[in-house]
Amino acid sequence: MDFGPFLLLALMEGLVTAAVLALTASGLSLVFGIMRVVNVAHGAFFMLGAVLAWFVAEWLPGPPALAFAAALVFCPLVVGAIAAIADMAVLKRLNYEPEATIVATIGLLYILEQAALSLFGPDARPVEAPFSFRLQLPWFGYSGYKLAVVVAAALVLLGVWLILKHSRAGLLMRATQEDRDTARAFGINVDRVYAGVFAMGAGLAAIAAVLIVPISQAHYLMGGDPLLLSFIVVIIGGLGSLRGTLVAALLIGLSDGVISTFFAPTLAKIIATLVVALVLVFRPQGLFGKRAA
Amino acid sequence: MLRLDDIDAGYGAVAVLHGLTLSVASGEVLCVMGRNGAGKSTMLKAIIGQIRAGAGTITLDGMRIDGLPAHQVPRHGIGYVPQGRRLFGGLTVAENIEIGLMTRRRDVRVREKVLALFPRLRERMGQMARTLSGGEQQMLAIARALCLEPKVLLLDEPTEGLQPSMITLIRDTVLTLKAEGVATILVEQRVDAALSVADRLAFMVGGRVAEVLDAGGLTPDAPAFARHVGV
Ligand SMILES: Nc1ncnc2c1ncn2[C@@H]1O[C@H](COP(=O)(O)OP(=O)(O)O)[C@@H](O)[C@H]1O
Ligand SMILES: [Mg+2]
Numbered sequence: 001m002d003f004g005p006f007l008l009l010a011l012m013e014g015l016v017t018a019a020v021l022a023l024t025a026s027g028l029s030l031v032f033g034i035m036r037v038v039n040v041a042h043g044a045f046f047m048l049g050a051v052l053a054w055f056v057a058e059w060l061p062g063p064p065a066l067a068f069a070a071a072l073v074f075c076p077l078v079v080g081a082i083a084a085i086a087d088m089a090v091l092k093r094l095n096y097e098p099e100a101t102i103v104a105t106i107g108l109l110y111i112l113e114q115a116a117l118s119l120f121g122p123d124a125r126p127v128e129a130p131f132s133f134r135l136q137l138p139w140f141g142y143s144g145y146k147l148a149v150v151v152a153a154a155l156v157l158l159g160v161w162l163i164l165k166h167s168r169a170g171l172l173m174r175a176t177q178e179d180r181d182t183a184r185a186f187g188i189n190v191d192r193v194y195a196g197v198f199a200m201g202a203g204l205a206a207i208a209a210v211l212i213v214p215i216s217q218a219h220y221l222m223g224g225d226p227l228l229l230s231f232i233v234v235i236i237g238g239l240g241s242l243r244g245t246l247v248a249a250l251l252i253g254l255s256d257g258v259i260s261t262f263f264a265p266t267l268a269k270i271i272a273t274l275v276v277a278l279v280l281v282f283r284p285q286g287l288f289g290k291r292a293a
Numbered sequence: 294m295l296r297l298d299d300i301d302a303g304y305g306a307v308a309v310l311h312g313l314t315l316s317v318a319s320g321e322v323l324c325v326m327g328r329n330g331a332g333k334s335t336m337l338k339a340i341i342g343q344i345r346a347g348a349g350t351i352t353l354d355g356m357r358i359d360g361l362p363a364h365q366v367p368r369h370g371i372g373y374v375p376q377g378r379r380l381f382g383g384l385t386v387a388e389n390i391e392i393g394l395m396t397r398r399r400d401v402r403v404r405e406k407v408l409a410l411f412p413r414l415r416e417r418m419g420q421m422a423r424t425l426s427g428g429e430q431q432m433l434a435i436a437r438a439l440c441l442e443p444k445v446l447l448l449d450e451p452t453e454g455l456q457p458s459m460i461t462l463i464r465d466t467v468l469t470l471k472a473e474g475v476a477t478i479l480v481e482q483r484v485d486a487a488l489s490v491a492d493r494l495a496f497m498v499g500g501r502v503a504e505v506l507d508a509g510g511l512t513p514d515a516p517a518f519a520r521h522v523g524v
Contacts, residue, residue, distance in 0.1 A: 171384075171388055171391060171392065172395075174381070174383065174384060174388075175381050175384060175388075175392050178381040178382060178383055178384065179379055179381060181343050181363075181379075182375060182379045182381070183364075183381075183392070184342070184343065184363040184364045185341050185342075185343065185363070185366075185367055185373045185375070186367055186392050186393060186395060186396070186437070186441070187364050187365075187367045187368050187395050187396040187441075188364055188392070188395065189362075189364045190364065
C-alpha cells in the first residue's frame with residue numbers, strides 16, 4: 001500500500017481510539033471537575049460495561065443487533081446505578097476528602113474486578129458486532145462498525161455537552177461545581193447531584209466499553225489501559241475541562257494510531273507518557289484547564 | 294418570625310457561638326454588629342444550615358429548622374446573601390438568577406419583580422457573573438436571594454467595599470422589603486448605614502449577643518458603638 005492510503009488507515013484507526021478514549025476520559029473528567037474526586041475505579045466501571053454487554057449478548061435471544069442495542073442501553077444504566085450506590089454508601093460518608101476517596105476507589109476497583117472474575121471468569125470473551133458491513137475504499141476495505149463507533153461516541157459527547165450547558169440538571173451540576181455550600185443555600189440537593197454525576201461518569205465509561213467490546217473482547221482486567229489513558233488525556237487536556245478532554249483524546253488517539261501503524265505501539269505509549277511529563281512540568285493545569293485559584 | 298435560642302455552633306472542634314439568642318420579626322430590620330471574628334457570619338451559616346448547631350434551637354414561624362438538611366432550609370423561605378457574595382462566578386447572570394428561582398419552580402413573575410429592582414442586571418444577563426463590577430455583583434447576590442421570595446432575608450456585610458450610590462441602593466432595597474413584611478437580619482459594620490435602616494441593633498461579642506438596642510433615637514456617638522464596634 002502507498003503512503004497516502006496507509007496514513008489514512010492509521011488516522012482512521014486513531015480516530016476510533018480517540019472516540020472511545022474521549023468518552024471514557026470525559027467521564028473521569030466530569031467526576032473530577034464537579035466532585036473533585038479522583039476516581040481510580042473508573043477503569044473498573046469501563047470493564048463492567050463490557051462484561052455486562054457479554055452477559056446481555058449471551059442471554060438475550062434474537063439477532064446480535066438487538067442484543068447489542070439492548071446492551072447499549074442496559075449496561076450504562078446498571079453501571080451508573082452501581083456507581084450511584086457506591087457514591088452514597090462510601091464517598092459521601094468520607095465527606096469527599098480527596099485522599100480518602102482515592103483509597104476508597106482503589107478498594108472499589110478491587111471489589112469490582114474480583115466480582116467480575118468470580119461471575120465472568122478469567123477468559124476474554126467476544127461480543128458479536130451488531131452489523132458486519134464493510135466500507136470499500138479504493139485502497140482498502142474498512143469496518144463499517146468502527147466508523148459507527150466514532151459517530152456514536154460523537155453523538156453521546158454532544159449529548160453530554162447539551163446536558164451540561166442547556167439542561168436544568170447541567171445547571172445544578174455547574175452550580176455545585178462552583179460552590180457546593182452556596183448551592184445548598186439555594187435549595188440544591190448536592191448529595192443527589194453528586195450521586196448523579198458519579199453515575200453519569202461511570203455510565204460514560206460503560207457506553208465506551210459496550211462500543212469497543214465487539215472490536216476488542218471483554219476481560220475482567222481490561223480496565224487498566226483505559227484508566228491510564230484517561231488519566232493521560234485528562235492531565236493533558238486539563239482536569240475538569242470537557243473541551244480539553246476532547247482535544248487531548250483526539251491528540252492521543254490519532255498519534256497512537258499513526259505511531260502504532262508506522263512504528264510500534266510501544267513507541268506510541270512512550271511518546272504519550274513524555275507528553276504528559278512535559279505538560280506536568282510546563283503547564284500543570286493542562287492545555288485547557290484553569291490555574292488553581 | 295425567626296428565633297435562635299441558646300445556640301452553640303462552630304467548625305468541628307472550634308467552638309464559635311456560645312448560647313446565642315436572637316430573634317427578628319416580620320417587617321423588622323435587625324442589624325447585627327460586632328468586631329471581626331465575633332461570630333456574625335457563623336450565626337448566619339448556622340441559620341442557613343451550612344453548619345450544625347450543637348445545642349439550642351432555631352425556629353421559623355414556630356417550626357424547628359435546625360435539624361433540616363441544608364438544602365431544605367432555603368425552601369422554607371430564607372434568602373441568604375453571603376459575605377463576599379459567593380456568586381456562581383462561571384455562570385451567567387441569567388443562570389445565577391435561575392438558581393435562585395429553583396425553589397420557586399422558576400416562576401417568571403418572581404423573576405420579573407426581582408429584575409425590576411435591579412434593572413442594570415437585565416443588561417448583563419448573558420455575561421459571566423465574575424466579570425461584573427463589585428456593585429453589580431452585589432446586586433446579583435441580592436437578586437439571587439430575592440428570587441426565593443424570602444420571608445427572612447440574611448445579608449452578610451452587603452455594603453463591604455462598595456460606593457455610596459450602591460450603599461443607598463441596598464438601603465432602599467432593604468426598606469422596600471421591610472414594607473412588604475420581610476424579616477431582615479443585616480450584618481453591617483458601618484454605623485451610619487446601620488442606623489439608616491435598623492429597627493433594632495444587636496451587638497455580638499465572642500459568639501454571643503452582648504446587647505440589643507432599639508435604633509430609634511440612637512446617634513452614632515452612642516457608647517454601644519464605641520464599646521462593640523469601635524476602631
Ligand atoms: N471555616 C472556618 N473554620 C474554622 N474556623 C472558622 C471558619 N470560619 C470562621 N471561623 C472562625 O470563627 C470565628 C468567627 O468568624 P466569623 O463568624 O466569620 O466572624 P465575623 O463574621 O463576626 O467576622 C473566627 O474566630 C474565625 O476564625
Ligand atoms: Mg463575617
